[in-house]
Amino acid sequence: MNIVIIGGGLAGASAAEELRTQGHDGNITLIAAEPHRPYERPPLSKGLLLGDAGPDSVYVHASGWYAEHHVELITGSPATGIDLAAGQVILEDRTIPFDRLLLATGSTPRHLAMAEQSGADVRYLRTLDDSLALKARLADHLLIIGAGWIGLEVASAVRKAGGAVTVVESALLPLAAVLGPELAPVFAELHRSHGVDLRLGTSLESLTHEAGCTTARLGDGDTVTPDLVLVGIGAEADDSLAAEAGLAVDHGVLVDAGLRSSDPRVFAAGDVARHDHPVHGRIRVEHWDSAIHQGRHAARAMLGSEEPYTREPYFFTDQYDLGMEYVGHVGADGYDELVIRGDLPSRVFSALWIKDDRVVAGMHCNDWDAIDPIRSWVGRGATDAARNKASKLMPAPA
Template identity: 65%
Template sequence: MNVVIIGAGLAAANAVAELREQGHTGDIVVVGEEPHLPYERPPLSKGLLLGSAEPDAAFVHPREWYDEQQVDVRVGTVVTGIDLDRGRVRLGAGGLPYDRLLLATGATPRHLAMADTSGAPVLHLRTLDDALALRDRLTEGARIAIIGAGWIGLEVASAARQRGASVTVLESASLPLQRVLGDEIATVFADLHREHGVDLRLGASVTGVEHDDGKAVVRVEDGEPVVADLLVVAVGVTPNDRLAADAGLAVDNGVLVDARLRASDPHVFAAGDLADQNHPVLGRIRVEHWDTAIHQGRHAARVMLGGDEPYTRLPYFFTDQYDLGMEYVGHGAGYDDLVVRGDLAARQASVLWLRGDRVVAGMHLNDWDAIEPLRAVVGVGATDAVRDPSVPLADLA
């Protein structure tokens, strides 16, 4: 059996490793558009921007590892189509046959036309090259404007402030991360950034972006314009599902896969940011986080080799901003109750999100011993003990 993987990112690297660890000896070809070997993205918005990590630290494996594993990695290569009937991937000059195909093409940052056409200095953060370009601009005294107060926007703001830049963040919602965390916890992040000198402008409607003498001028409805040496646009991502759609696979804001990560064609799988999974616990969900790319890549590999277990791992992500570290597990969208354990004001706490009769997500702030108890609690019934902050987490699972 030969395997082709489209997308040379974290999901691909872990799928390759799992295939070989499970004893697969057939051909494996990985095709990626970027000029780099597979790398991890968390360092791009954290250590790399801060200057505490070098680019080499982001790569999953060195080139020698792929050679030793007899994996054909073709970087800087564009896939032009997929022929599902013939089991063939089309490249610019030729093609590749496959018995099993893994789609791991990730996602692309959303753009704002007003910024793209302005001629102003604008960056997005997604790739290693993006991170290196941004790092060079985060200098003492630089003026950085950021549109979007999601995870990437806030991590860029944190890195920029720690490197001595002045930062203005423009967010259309009334709080950063409001949709993900809810008002009470989102307020913690708003306060954190303001305490570190970020000009956080909430409820801000950006009406235009202009170029003036090498600077970006961001126009805001009912507010003063923001003049910056660099504008970072961080308004989310769009899954790269066009290739799959053109091939005739079922897509809807990502490639639709079943509980086992199998697409609408039984020989095709998807993993990572691209995969919209029918999760056995959470229902249909697409997750854009590092941990999911790792574990879905490995799970897809096992199913390709004949495994039949559904992918049940809960979504997990983390962030580091200034002196705040956070880990989150589960999916709290649509929650109807919140339990806080600890001291939010001191940013030393654990939080549970409840929906109906279940705990659907958990998070800690600066409490690194809490993540495994939180992971165990997600999915349990929303009992009186769960709702009682005085009951230790370890006693709830």
């Protein structure tokens, strides 16, 4: 059985490894659009950008792994099409037949036309090359558009490098959609305490670049003159190949509980997969953990497993001296209650989000013994007795 994987990121590499682990001895071809072998993306805004890790540390496998495991790795040659009728993936110079196909094409940054058309030095952070280029500029004055995870992690790296940074965010609080009004202020205060010029509740109104000077005019009437502009306003699923092939897409490749697409031979995993989660319904998760575990799950599914993918979403962030881990998913309907144990001012605490008497998500900040109890509570009922029990099980911060 010929298995083709489109996508040179963590999901694709994890799938290739799992196929061999499960004993698949047929052909595996992994197609990467970038010139690099598959690598992990979290270090791009964390360890690599901070200087705590070198470029070689980001790769999923050693350079010889693919040949040793008889995986044909094609780099720097993006797939240009999928012919479902013929069962072929189309490259510029060849076609590759498949019996099973995994789409692990990831996501692409949302672009800001106003910035790109200004003539200013505008960057996005998505690839290894993006990170290395940005790392060389961290001592400059950066204007970051968007106070999401990428924007705030880059702000942390800029301050560590001694640069100046202004962050512009249209919401009244950073990360409000994920953390809610109770916990989002923790991150606002964290960055302001480290010298970040955090502009909330405003937006970029105009950006001009004349005589070597970039001027950004904000919605509050102020102006900023940065050396470099980083746009971090989210990402979109890279589902164009799937759409052109006629697969069902809707802001991502639509896959069932087992990660199978509208064509039974084709699967999707990682950022590009809009998964019918048995608990959460349709979700698309752009996180490291999901790329690993969905990639592995898709590999088993391509080999015949019918098990649904039920793992709860998980992500983490490192900013200055704060480390955070988050498990679960608060849906569009929000939450009814937030149970917090610990001390917000010291940034050492744990939290559980509750909806309809069920724990839907949990997180900790700098409370590393709490993650296993948090995992155990997410997805469980949250009666009054359970709330009291959970409060006792969640370790008190040191």
